[in-house]
Amino acid sequence: KQEVTQIPAALSVPEGENLVLNCSFTDSAIYNLQWFRQDPGKGLTSLLLIQSSQREQTSGRLNASLDKSSGRSTLYIAASQPGDSATYLCAVNGNQFYFGTGTSLTVIP
Amino acid sequence: DVKVTQSSRYLVKRTGEKVFLECVQDMDHENMFWYRQDPGLGLRLIYFSYDVKMKEKGDIPEGYSVSREKKERFSLILESASTNQTSMYLCASSTFALSSGNTIYFGEGSWLTVV
Numbered sequence: 001k002q003e004v005t006q007i008p009a010a011l012s013v014p015e016g017e018n019l020v021l022n023c024s025f026t027d028s029a030i031y032n033l034q035w036f037r038q039d040p041g042k043g044l045t046s047l048l049l050i051q052s053s054q055r056e057q058t059s060g061r062l063n064a065s066l067d068k069s070s071g072r073s074t075l076y077i078a079a080s081q082p083g084d085s086a087t088y089l090c091a092v093n094g095n096q097f098y099f100g101t102g103t104s105l106t107v108i109p
Numbered sequence: 110d111v112k113v114t115q116s117s118r119y120l121v122k123r124t125g126e127k128v129f130l131e132c133v134q135d136m137d138h139e140n141m142f143w144y145r146q147d148p149g150l151g152l153r154l155i156y157f158s159y160d161v162k163m164k165e166k167g168d169i170p171e172g173y174s175v176s177r178e179k180k181e182r183f184s185l186i187l188e189s190a191s192t193n194q195t196s197m198y199l200c201a202s203s204t205f206a207l208s209s210g211n212t213i214y215f216g217e218g219s220w221l222t223v224v
Contacts, residue, residue, distance in 0.1 A: 034212060043113075043199055043215040089152075097142075097203075097213055101151035 002027045004092055006100035013080055014108050021075040021103045023090035028068045030092045035064050035075050038087045038102065047088075048075070080107045111136055115200050115216035122223050128187040130219050132200030141183035142201040142213070143167075143175060152199065158183055190223045197221075 003026045013019050023033070032051050036044040048057045048064040050073070056065040063076040073090055089102040116131040134141065142157040144167075154167030156175040164175050172194060176184045183202075187194055198219045204211040 032211075036215075041197075041218070041220070043115075043217045044201075046212055046214065049212050091213065093211070093213075096154070096157070099152040101149070 002030075002092060002094055002098040004090060004098050004100040006088075006090060006103050008103060009101070010104040010106075012106040012108060015080060015082060017080050017107075018076070018078050019080055019105070021077070021088050021105070023073040023075070023100055025071045025073075025092045025098070027092075027094060028071055030068065030094045032093045033064075033066055033073050034091045034093065035062075035073075036089045036091065038089060040086075044089060077105075080105075082107045082109050111214050113200055113202055113214050113216040115198075115219045117219050118217065119220045120222070122187075122190050122221065124191060124223055126190050126223075128190050128221065128223075130185040130187075130198055130200075130221070132183045132185070132216055133181050134183075134200075134202040134214070135181065136202060136214065137180065138202040138204055138214075139180075140203045141177065142203075143173075143183065143185045144199045144201065145169070145196040146199055146218075147196050155185065187221075190221075192223050195221060195223045 005024045034049045035047045038044050050057045050066040061078040066073045085107050087102040087104045091099045112135045114133045143155045144152045153169050158164045158177040174186045200216040203213040
């Protein structure tokens with residue numbers, strides 16, 4: 001069974017810092033990988049979707065990369081802002097969706 | 110704009126009550142899902158459906174059932190609520206899962222407290 005791991009579970013950074021969130025998965029037979037943001041008490045909002053044939057996707061200050069062979073993805077956030085504080089989850093899409101437990105990010109003003 | 114709507118955001122129910130959680134999507138998606146999310150455990154799949162009247166068990170189906178009478182609507186039913194079912198419930202939908210291009214979309218979640 002696919003296992004998705006996100007380390008660290010929590011991260012605290014000062015405003016303006018660039019940061020990287022990590023996601024690893026055990027089975028490289030995936031169709032795509034998706035990064036989500038979740039604010040407290042809310043649902044998941046899709047940030048970026050990377051197809052299995054792609055290496056990276058960008059949206060504004062966010063850049064997600066995918067290395068399928070090594071089972072890794074990273075989400076790079078440039079020039080972090082307090083509004084980026086949230087939990088970030090990754091999900092891999094194989095024969096079903098598998099989710100990591102997320103990284104809780106706090107950006108300190 | 111893509112929309113998955115969960116009818117109840119916050120519910121408080123008594124032990125033994127029958128509970129219905131409703132979810133509607135407006136994207137004509139084939140697949141619909143119910144997850145529960147608990148601290149430290151992440152999202153766990155309860156049930157999913159890939160077509161009207163079709164349902165498949167997820168990882169934790171015990172104590173739950175589902176109904177999908179129309180393509181846009183997927184209901185989660187707790188036949189006899191128990192305190193260990195206190196959780197955040199998330200509904201989601203997607204196009205056919207074996208496609209390389211699909212995205213999964215989530216509702217805002219339903220907080221259920223069983224007392």
